[in-house]
Amino acid sequence: MLNTRELKANIKRILRTDYIKTIDKAKDYEKYNALSKAIMELTIDNWDKTIEVYSNSKQAYYLSAEFLMGRALGNNLLNLGIYEEVKEVLEELNIDINDIEEIEEDAGLGNGGLGRLAACFMDSAATKNLPLTGYGIRYSHGLFKQSFKNGFQVEKADNWLKYGDPWSVRRDEDTVIVEFADCSLKAVPYDMPVIGYKTSNINKLRLFKAEPLEDFDFELFNSQEYNRAVEKKNRAEDVSRVLYPNESTAEGKTLRLKQQYFFVSAALQDLVRNFKKYHGNNFDLFKKYNAIQLNDTHPVIAIPEFMRILIDEEKVEWKKAWEITVNTFSYTNHTILREALEEWDIELYKKLLPRVYEIIKIIDGRFIRELGEEGYSYNKINSMKIIYKNKIHMAWLAIHGTHATNGVAKLHTDILKNQELKDWYELYPDRFLNKTNGITPRRWLALCNKELSGFITELLSSDSWITDLKALKELEKFAGDKSVLNKLLDIKQLKKQQLSEYIRINEGVETNPNSLFDIQIKRLHEYKRQLLNAFGILDLYFRLKENPDLDIIPRTFIFGAKAAPGYFRAKGIIKFINEIANLINNDESISNKIKVVFIQNYRVSYAEKLFPAADISEQISTAGKEASGTGNMKFMLNGTPTIGTYDGANVEMVQEAGEENNFIFGARMEELEKIKETYDPIEYYDSVKGLKRVVNTLIDGTFDDGDTGMFEDLYNSLLEGASWHRPDNYFILKDFDEYRKAQDKVDKAYRDRLGWARKCLMNLAYAGKFSSDRTIMEYAKEIWGIEAKKI
Numbered sequence: 001m002l003n004t005r006e007l008k009a010n011i012k013r014i015l016r017t018d019y020i021k022t023i024d025k026a027k028d029y030e031k032y033n034a035l036s037k038a039i040m041e042l043t044i045d046n047w048d049k050t051i052e053v054y055s056n057s058k059q060a061y062y063l064s065a066e067f068l069m070g071r072a073l074g075n076n077l078l079n080l081g082i083y084e085e086v087k088e089v090l091e092e093l094n095i096d097i098n099d100i101e102e103i104e105e106d107a108g109l110g111n112g113g114l115g116r117l118a119a120c121f122m123d124s125a126a127t128k129n130l131p132l133t134g135y136g137i138r139y140s141h142g143l144f145k146q147s148f149k150n151g152f153q154v155e156k157a158d159n160w161l162k163y164g165d166p167w168s169v170r171r172d173e174d175t176v177i178v179e180f181a182d183c184s185l186k187a188v189p190y191d192m193p194v195i196g197y198k199t200s201n202i203n204k205l206r207l208f209k210a211e212p213l214e215d216f217d218f219e220l221f222n223s224q225e226y227n228r229a230v231e232k233k234n235r236a237e238d239v240s241r242v243l244y245p246n247e248s249t250a251e252g253k254t255l256r257l258k259q260q261y262f263f264v265s266a267a268l269q270d271l272v273r274n275f276k277k278y279h280g281n282n283f284d285l286f287k288k289y290n291a292i293q294l295n296d297t298h299p300v301i302a303i304p305e306f307m308r309i310l311i312d313e314e315k316v317e318w319k320k321a322w323e324i325t326v327n328t329f330s331y332t333n334h335t336i337l338r339e340a341l342e343e344w345d346i347e348l349y350k351k352l353l354p355r356v357y358e359i360i361k362i363i364d365g366r367f368i369r370e371l372g373e374e375g376y377s378y379n380k381i382n383s384m385k386i387i388y389k390n391k392i393h394m395a396w397l398a399i400h401g402t403h404a405t406n407g408v409a410k411l412h413t414d415i416l417k418n419q420e421l422k423d424w425y426e427l428y429p430d431r432f433l434n435k436t437n438g439i440t441p442r443r444w445l446a447l448c449n450k451e452l453s454g455f456i457t458e459l460l461s462s463d464s465w466i467t468d469l470k471a472l473k474e475l476e477k478f479a480g481d482k483s484v485l486n487k488l489l490d491i492k493q494l495k496k497q498q499l500s501e502y503i504r505i506n507e508g509v510e511t512n513p514n515s516l517f518d519i520q521i522k523r524l525h526e527y528k529r530q531l532l533n534a535f536g537i538l539d540l541y542f543r544l545k546e547n548p549d550l551d552i553i554p555r556t557f558i559f560g561a562k563a564a565p566g567y568f569r570a571k572g573i574i575k576f577i578n579e580i581a582n583l584i585n586n587d588e589s590i591s592n593k594i595k596v597v598f599i600q601n602y603r604v605s606y607a608e609k610l611f612p613a614a615d616i617s618e619q620i621s622t623a624g625k626e627a628s629g630t631g632n633m634k635f636m637l638n639g640t641p642t643i644g645t646y647d648g649a650n651v652e653m654v655q656e657a658g659e660e661n662n663f664i665f666g667a668r669m670e671e672l673e674k675i676k677e678t679y680d681p682i683e684y685y686d687s688v689k690g691l692k693r694v695v696n697t698l699i700d701g702t703f704d705d706g707d708t709g710m711f712e713d714l715y716n717s718l719l720e721g722a723s724w725h726r727p728d729n730y731f732i733l734k735d736f737d738e739y740r741k742a743q744d745k746v747d748k749a750y751r752d753r754l755g756w757a758r759k760c761l762m763n764l765a766y767a768g769k770f771s772s773d774r775t776i777m778e779y780a781k782e783i784w785g786i787e788a789k790k791i
């Protein structure tokens with residue numbers, strides 16, 4: 001039970017000491033900070049206890065360059081089970097909890113799915129009382145802030161720390177030193193509590209900040225050389241200054257490698273220090289007490305670094321050290337896109353981390369010898385060498401240096417085994433596993449859709465579904481219950497009204513909550529095919545122009561996506577969609593039947609408003625390209641049918657909820673594999689009715705790309721091809737007609753309101769599999785070998 005009197009007193013006390021203010025004069029952000037700190041104080045005892053309880057059992061560590069945590073306040077109040085009480089306390093102080101929640105900046109320390117998955121896992125592990133600690137980087141600036149100017153994406157630095165950071169504690173006493181050939185840095189830990197839902201366990205997310213060994217050069221300062229005096233400090237702090245967006249430029253390479261080594265080395269030092277505290281130098285016990293998960297290849301440098309620590313510092317002999325390493329580490333692959341597989345120039349490694357490079361050389365040498373002994377051919381060995389043509393192949397190092405490699409959805413894992421990593425699978429068949437992704441039901445339903453959440457609890461007469469998501473399947477029995485179905489529709493309507501209002505304030509665009517909300521939110525990438533959606537909209541618009549009486553359900557198409565700053569084509573797609581929005585939203589002749597909105601700065605907190613308000617979820621990636629997707633699951637959990645391809649986790653979602661309750665279309669992976677060498681998009685361009693008309697808007701003057709050449713580039717990417725890519729590499733033209741037909745089916749199905757509500761209900765009822773609680777338990781049992789320890 002929350003002591004509300006004490007909480008009030010604490011808020012006032014913190015406002016007085018931190019801001020020298022009484023509550024009536026305090027700004028919203030000051031109130032937010034005071035409340036957050038007061039809540040932090042409540043966690044101290046359980047946090048300490050959790051650490052103590054975990055200390056004598058096996059623990060797992062999640063090494064990730066990204067943790068896309070989003071906002072903390074609302075989630076922590078929910079998980080502590082005090083949301084409603086705190087809301088009342090604030091009311092008594094004349095404060096609206098929504099205002100306080102909205103002032104919080106997102107901790108946007110991730111690019112997209114991979115970082116958000118890490119955040120969901122942290123929530124699930126704490127909730128399931130699993131001893132899991134996250135290790136990463138405390139970037140001073142997370143993913144850039146996006147706005148649109150004249151329809152073009154503009155990036156600005158994200159300053160998430162501007163109001164302070166009440167949810168972290170700096171732990172100077174645990175600082176470690178990370179050494180590069182050219183400098184040494186302090187890695188200062190900042191710990192964030194990860195509060196489990198309705199359990200007392202509190203786990204830890206430990207993020208390191210880079211600092212110089214000395215604050216500034218006093219002698220230089222004394223001789224008035226101020227710039228040079230602080231130069232070292234700045235260079236050191238650069239290492240944790242900013243999160244790299246996917247596909248960043250070459251200049252960033254050195255810094256990025258420094259980031260990877262920085263946090264990995266700090267994490268391992270921290271871990272080894274902790275191990276020695278309890279078990280001394282008996283490294284034979286290491287794998288018995290530690291499991292380390294490498295989130296994609298970004299932290300894979302941990303493998304040679306750990307070998308270095310064991311061999312150079314702890315004097316363990318090579319064979320034994322390697323055995324400990326392989327048994328301790330495991331690796332998750334998150335993508336099959338070739339261009340996303342990390343490779344590093346050996347020169348960079350030699351320059352920055354000579355000893356680590358040497359160790360990789362030895363690992364590789366021994367591996368090549370092993371393959372030779374197994375009778376592998378010269379060519380095959382070349383294709384599997386860790387160092388090949390002066391590049392270090394991080395994924396190869398990862399598979400070779402760990403005991404488990406997993407994909408993130410069934411289809412994805414099958415592609416890894418049978419295609420992308422076939423040779424590796426044949427070499428190490430027992431190492432390959434599938435762990436289908438999941439999402440936390442706390443943030444993605446209980447917190448972001450309190451209306452639906454409350455209704456579910458009422459229907460099931462229990463809120464146990466929040467930690468046991470499979471319980472949602474009991475909802476199926478209401479599939480024929482008109483009043484339940486109508487209530488579902490009412491809740492959706494309410495969420496749409498709320499979103500509509502938010503969009504009006506933030507984007508300055510009016511949307512009609514009575515129209516069908518069709519939403520595609522995810523990073524902007526060609527394979528995700530926002531362009532297919534755009535063509536579909538344009539086609540619908542032209543059909544409406546031809547026939548103003550065309551009977552369609554009014555629709556609002558909503559997009560949210562950031563494009564990597566250096567990804568020209570992705571930025572072209574944003575501009576194109578904004579041009580389409582401009583044309584359609586200003587054309588009175590179609591009497592508001594369609595509307596297009598590209599919301600700015602899509603991020604976790606915006607997502608929490610979008611998912612609950614969707615009527616249809618767009619998951620239309622080229623089959624075989626999306627490893628899993630997790631946004632798809634967030635829509636499903638909020639009772640939204642999917643229009644999508646057979647890709648990633650979509651496959652498993654429709655297997656659960658029924659194909660009849662979703663709108664699956666498009667070429668399957670197997671078909672695309674077969675035709676990819678001979679595919680000619682011109683055939684479709686010439687023969688599919690209406691297709692030429694929409695594709696040609698890229699070059700016929702319908703739209704203006706401000707002389708950037710963006711639209712022509714898009715056009716060429718579809719029809720011309722180049723030495724480095726085939727025309728229409730992502731089969732947009734091929735899938736266009738089927739996509740349009742699937743959209744027409746959505747339109748028809750939506751008219752039958754109860755039939756539609758039934759589809760929504762069935763998706764909700766069968767979303768249970770996609771809880772990250774299920775995923776994290778699988779990692780715990782099948783990869784890490786850890787058990788729940790409740791305090």
Ligand code: 26V
Nearest residue numbers: 113114246247334335340408626627628629630
């Ligand atoms: C990285 C890069 C880097 C350079 C060029 C373009 C590019 C494109 C994609 C990526 C993504 C790398 C890893 C990633 O974020 N994967 C996502 O992981 C999610 C969680 O497992 C999964 O749901 C998504 O399907 C997958 O794309």
